[in-house]
Amino acid sequence: xxxxxxxxxxxxxxxxxxxxxxxxxxxxxxxxxxxxxxxxxxxxxxxxxxxxxxxxxxxxxxxxxxxxxxxxxxxxxxxxxxxxxxxxxxxxxxxxxxxxxxxxxxxxxxxxxxxxxxxxxxxxxxxxxxxxxxxxxxxxxxxxxxxxxxxxxxxxxxxxxxxxxxxxxxxxxxxxxxxxxxxxxxxxxxxxxxxxxxxxxxxxxxxxxxxxxxxxxxxxxxxxxxxxxxxxxxxxxxxxxxxxxxxxxxxxxxxxxxxxxxxxxxxxxxxxxxxxxxxxxxxxxxxxxxxxxxxxxxxxxxxxxxxxxxxxxxxxxxxxxxxxxxxxxxxxxxxxxxxxxxxxxxxxxxxxxxxxxxxxxxxxxxxxxxxxxxxxxxxxxxxxxxxxxxxxxxxxxxxxxxxxxxxxxxxxxxxxxxxxxxxxxxxxxxxxxxxxxxxxxxxxxxxxxxxxxxxxxxxxxxxxxxxxxxxxxxxxxxxxxxxxxxx
Numbered sequence: 001x002x003x004x005x006x007x008x009x010x011x012x013x014x015x016x017x018x019x020x021x022x023x024x025x026x027x028x029x030x031x032x033x034x035x036x037x038x039x040x041x042x043x044x045x046x047x048x049x050x051x052x053x054x055x056x057x058x059x060x061x062x063x064x065x066x067x068x069x070x071x072x073x074x075x076x077x078x079x080x081x082x083x084x085x086x087x088x089x090x091x092x093x094x095x096x097x098x099x100x101x102x103x104x105x106x107x108x109x110x111x112x113x114x115x116x117x118x119x120x121x122x123x124x125x126x127x128x129x130x131x132x133x134x135x136x137x138x139x140x141x142x143x144x145x146x147x148x149x150x151x152x153x154x155x156x157x158x159x160x161x162x163x164x165x166x167x168x169x170x171x172x173x174x175x176x177x178x179x180x181x182x183x184x185x186x187x188x189x190x191x192x193x194x195x196x197x198x199x200x201x202x203x204x205x206x207x208x209x210x211x212x213x214x215x216x217x218x219x220x221x222x223x224x225x226x227x228x229x230x231x232x233x234x235x236x237x238x239x240x241x242x243x244x245x246x247x248x249x250x251x252x253x254x255x256x257x258x259x260x261x262x263x264x265x266x267x268x269x270x271x272x273x274x275x276x277x278x279x280x281x282x283x284x285x286x287x288x289x290x291x292x293x294x295x296x297x298x299x300x301x302x303x304x305x306x307x308x309x310x311x312x313x314x315x316x317x318x319x320x321x322x323x324x325x326x327x328x329x330x331x332x333x334x335x336x337x338x339x340x341x342x343x344x345x346x347x348x349x350x351x352x353x354x355x356x357x358x359x360x361x362x363x364x365x366x367x368x369x370x371x372x373x374x375x376x377x378x379x380x381x382x383x384x385x386x387x388x389x390x391x392x393x394x395x396x397x398x399x400x401x402x403x404x405x406x407x408x409x410x411x412x413x414x415x416x417x418x419x420x421x422x423x424x425x426x427x428x429x430x431x432x433x434x435x436x437x438x439x440x441x442x443x444x445x446x447x448x449x450x451x452x453x454x455x456x457x458x459x460x461x462x463x464x465x466x467x468x469x470x471x472x473x474x475x476x477x478x479x480x481x482x483x484x485x486x487x
Contacts, residue, residue: 001048004056009069010107011098013180016205019198020186021073025066026095027116027126029159029171032062035134035442036450037155038141040458041177044152046102052155061175062157063115070098070110074118078192079185079252080302082286087192089185089252090120093128096181107209109181110154114173127163130156131439133172134450136263138438140176142430142457143260148238149231150260152177156450158442170443178259180210184303185252191306203310206256221310226319229300231258233323236296237330240289241338242426243269243366247279247483249287249295251302265483268429270474272359272366278483297323338370339402340378340421341409351405354398362390365473367429374421377414378406426460427471433478434470 014021037052051057059065066072074091081089095118097110113136114128133156140153154175161171182202190199207214207224217223235258239246245267246253246260253262267278274290282288287295300323304316328349335352336344359366369388373381382399389395434453441449456470463471 002046003048004051004054004060005067007045007047007067007069007100009067009071009098010101011069011071012107012209013075013096013099013109013182013205014071014073016201019195020202021075021091021096022119024072024074024095024116024118026063026072026097026112026173028063029157029161029173031160032058032064032157032173033159034058035130035156035158035172035447036137036454038137038153038454040144041141041152041154044102044106044108044177045100045154057155058157061112061155062159062173063112067098072097072112072115074120075181075186076120076189077183077185077252078189079183079250080188080299081250081252082282085188085192086252088120088189091118092121092124093118093126107179108177109179111176111178111181112173113176114171125163127161127171128173129163129165129169130158130172130443131169132264133174134439134442135266135435136174136176138430138435138450138454138457139263139266140260141454142460143244145458145460146238146242146426146429148242148244148260149235149258151181151255158447178255178257178261180206180255180257182206182256183252183261184254184256184299184306185250186256187303187306188251191309196309199306199309203307210257219311219315221307222315222319225304225307225311225316226322228256228258228303229319229323230326232296232300233326234258234330235260236292237327237334239292241331241334242429243272243289245269245276245278245287245289246292247282247287249292249299251299254299254303267432267483269366270431270479271363272356272369274356274360280483293324293327296327334424337424338421340374340406340417342412342420343409345405345408348405351398351401354401358389358391358394358398362388364388367426368471368473371422371425371427374418374425377417378403423461427463428456428460428467430457431474431478432481432483433474436478436481 039049042049072095074095076090078087078089094111094113095115097112099107099109101107117126137153137156140150143150154177157173159171163169163171211224211227214220214223247265255261265279276289277285336348438449438453456467
């Protein structure tokens with residue numbers, strides 16, 4: 001394992017030059033202190049977990065120190081925000097400190113969020129607050145544990161720096177990791193500003209570093225776009241299957257790698273509600289839970305428009321046509337597994353849709369229903385879960401269909417069924433009220449709850465002794481928390 005001064009930098013994005021980013025130094029936080037760190041994320045950099053407790057760790061990721069080899073850059077990009085195009089956005093409070101490669105040869109961006117003002121801050125102060133930093137940290141690591149493609153989070157550094165939002169809060173920084181922080185909005189920026197040379201350079205950069213296998217195809221850029229379409233289809237299928245709401249699916253928040261990115265007012269579903277809106281600033285429901293699938297396609301279409309200098313319109317349309325079938329295949333495959341099914345039948349889509357409709361009208365806890373469905377044999381499980389539903393006749397009809405489907409699926413023991421279902425149905429998810437409890441404690445100076453919740457969420461499928469309180473349905477107040485983009 002490595003010490004902090006043993007990281008090896010290779011700042012490939014910085015070498016693209018000033019047309020793509022601006023050199024900016026982080027603004028230090030006052031009295032930086034470690035709130036929480038992820039051992040799993042530290043392992044990606046081959047870092048010894050013990051270094052997280054050293055003063056230099058908080059100083060580095062609180063903006064006080066910098067490696068000599070780091071080249072902090074604020075990236076420029078644009079994007080469609082709530083459907084309208086904004087010509088210039090960029091890292092308004094984040095800095096790409098540099099790129100580190102580990103002993104396995106993997107490159108990881110070190111991106112510090114909340115690092116102060118940049119040329120792209122517009123009217124902002126460049127800061128992040130403790131609550132949003134904790135939420136992003138927890139979400140990044142929780143999604144990874146669920147098997148959902150995501151950026152990672154190394155740590156949160158708190159401080160005594162005052163930051164004004166709706167009220168005075170404390171500033172914080174979160175250090176996030178990804179193989180790249182390039183977004184759809186990067187390509188849009190150079191397309192709409194009519195800078196073909198820089199756009200071609202960006203395309204070559206992404207192709208060579210992140211999709212090198214596409215070089216072997218007759219049309220490398222088209223092959224790359226198809227891969228981006230497939231990755232996003234799979235990612236959003238996993239969002240939908242696990243009840244994750246992103247909240248702000250602007251094109252500047254969409255990763256070119258097809259990973260969950262830029263956490264804002266996200267939420268996991270408690271009671272199943274297809275129309276759930278997790279961002280209380282989203283007055284028209286553009287980014288509601290059920291709308292994430294078509295918005296994913298819309299965003300890919302926006303990227304396709306920016307790629308027309310490299311790929312024919314007909315080829316782009318054909319590649320975009322793959323999105324919905326790929327999404328449906330990934331989603332149905334995961335939902336079959338969540339229902340304990342190992343084979344495929346044509347009526348499985350209807351089986352899933354009927355269940356979700358019954359849940360919608362009954363306020364059924366989405367995560368716990370699927371978890372408990374695997375606790376017992378199918379007949380006993382549905383009998384025990386029946387009382388959660390308002391439409392008992394409708395549920396009974398679905399239960400008969402489900403029991404028959406399970407009987408046709410194969411000959412296996414209940415222990416095998418339980419093991420298989422519990423491996424894909426989490427007991428613990430990042431519910432908003434759990435995050436809020438941890439944030440409230442952290443804002444009073446107690447970081448133990450953030451750390452405990454993080455540890456629980458790293459093993460979401462495994463029942464953990466003494467952690468029953470993290471597997472409960474939320475209290476009524478916990479279902480009605482309003483989360484905004486303010487951070």
